[in-house]
Amino acid sequence: MNRVKTYVEGLDSRLEDGIPHGHIVLVSGTSGTLKSTLSFNIIYNHAKETKQRALYLSLEQNQASLFRHMKKLGMDIDVVKDYITVMDFGWMRRELKDSSGDSVDWLEALEFQIRNYKEKEDYKVLVFDSLAALYAVGNMDNPRGELFHFFEFLREMDITAFLISEMPEDRKSYGLYGVESFLADGIIHLDMERSGRSVGRFINVVKMREVKHSTDFFPLLVDSSGFKIVKK
């Protein structure tokens, strides 16, 4: 089976060599837990290794800022620029803020882009950044129902999708509405823990359908060489 690796050193071997193609995976965590960075790192390395295309659809950070951040982490963006498209919907949010943009059906517009780029570019991996931003602009009347349809739509696209999901501070669910974790095929949870003056990072795979995996929390290290877990 085709897999998409997490490119977290030490984690892929605990996931039977990666995430099955076609899975929809939540990348969840509270603010500042490097959800976007981990997700971009996945498509960056996936593109370098497989030459497959990926789409990073951002409702938050703009392309220039995202690239600057990733370059600081040691990624050579030029190497993958033909394989990764960053679609900056944050710009569109700002652009339409004072116009008739209130009447835009954002979910429909986003689905159009996801489908359109699939048809035109045949990308294999999507990063959607983020569900929280979608909720902020989406004006969803029936969020649980609309999320169900959104997940079904993604499944039909035949892509591996990483949906960045902001966890509530109480950490009781992996998404705002609670249904995200049922709908997703996998959940990668990023966390931080303060100890004195330092902050430790952690990662655990809460759920990954069709994969035997550990649900342990692993200390997570991030430096210019990438992500790695500290083995027990």
Place this chain on the structure above:
Amino acid sequence: MVAPQIRNIEVVLEEWMGPMSKFVLSKQMADANVDPNAPTQGSLVELVDLLEDRCLHKMLSDSKVPAVKEDLLKAIKKPLNMEEEKAIELNRKINNYLREKFGDVAIYTLNLEKKKRGIDDITTTDDLLALADGIKSILDEMVEENISTSVYNGLVNIIKEMED
């Protein structure tokens, strides 16, 4: 009534931006002071530049931007009326006829003659008939009279056929 160039731009943007395209376009038109009913060519060029800077680079991969911009530039070209289209077709036929008879040097001569008379590709039948006269007088000095008369008659036939 919305100008055809604006409708053409909508079609190009729709293909790439879907439901967002009309909002994006109306915002950029406001910023570029484009009158959607009667846009000037200058404002349309500015609009395409704005769309490239503000939209295409945000929504498309870098490799796609030049092709879509080219589509936008095609979209803003002034539409020709039937008379103008007919005149261009006529010029094309004259070019082909002369090239067939005398090769590329004839086209060079034709273009010099047009320049001298201030005639461009979109012109009237009378101008073209005068042009045929001019070409005949050049040919009279270069080739035998029966050849120059034959070319002149050929040109006049093309012009008359198009007029009919």
